[in-house]
Amino acid sequence: MQAYNAILAAAAEKAPKADVHGVLVSRQLGGGVECFMGIKRDPSFGPVAVFGLGGIYVEILNDVAIRPCPFTPAEARSMIESIKGASILYGARGQSPVDIGALAEMLSKLSCCAARTRKRGAGRSLKSARRNSREHEHVHPDARTL
Numbered sequence: 001m002q003a004y005n006a007i008l009a010a011a012a013e014k015a016p017k018a019d020v021h022g023v024l025v026s027r028q029l030g031g032g033v034e035c036f037m038g039i040k041r042d043p044s045f046g047p048v049a050v051f052g053l054g055g056i057y058v059e060i061l062n063d064v065a066i067r068p069c070p071f072t073p074a075e076a077r078s079m080i081e082s083i084k085g086a087s088i089l090y091g092a093r094g095q096s097p098v099d100i101g102a103l104a105e106m107l108s109k110l111s112c113c114a115a116r117t118r119k120r121g122a123g124r125s126l127k128s129a130r131r132n133s134r135e136h137e138h139v140h141p142d143a144r145t146l
Contacts, residue, residue, distance in 0.1 A: 033089060033098050037107050039069065039114040047114035051076075051107055053085045061085070070115035076104035 007023045034054030042048050045068045052064035065079040080086065080103055091097035 033095075035089075035098075035103060036064075037110055039110065042068075047111070049076075049079070049107060049111045049114065051079055052083055053088060057085060067111070069111035071108060071111050073101070073104045073108040076107040076111070077101070080104055080107065 004023050008020065011018055011020050036050070036052050036054040036058045038050040039047050040050060047069040048066055049069050049071070050064050050066050052058040053061075057063060061084075063084045065082045067075065067079050071079070077100060080089070080100055088095075089098040089100055089103075
């Protein structure tokens with residue numbers, strides 16, 4: 001509740017005319033690799049999925065893979081492995097590897113969902129942190145549908 005009140009106070013101070021309807025507060029994750037998965041609506045191809053490393057990697061490096069929806073987990077794995085930063089997912093510099101099979105499964109399901117709902121909404125995005133293969137922790141700290 002303390003974080004909620006602090007966020008509302010900061011919003012009121014910085015943007016007094018803002019019409020705030022809620023606040024999303026989630027625990028901060030440590031370790032693992034943050035990944036980005038999203039759906040965009042292309043006027044020619046319909047829904048297309050986007051995958052990349054999350055956080056600053058997607059914003060600064062723009063290292064993403066794009067594929068029309070829907071697709072299988074095997075195709076999703078190929079998409080994931082096609083980004084330049086894929087070696088980070090395999091456990092670069094002594095870090096624990098990411099469960100790429102689980103990421104591929106999730107990305108494939110997101111693509112199938114987008115294909116089924118192709119006329120509704122502009123897009124979806126998920127930030128997904130999969131800590132590593134041994135811990136099997138998978139969290140969606142930020143997800144939204146437009």
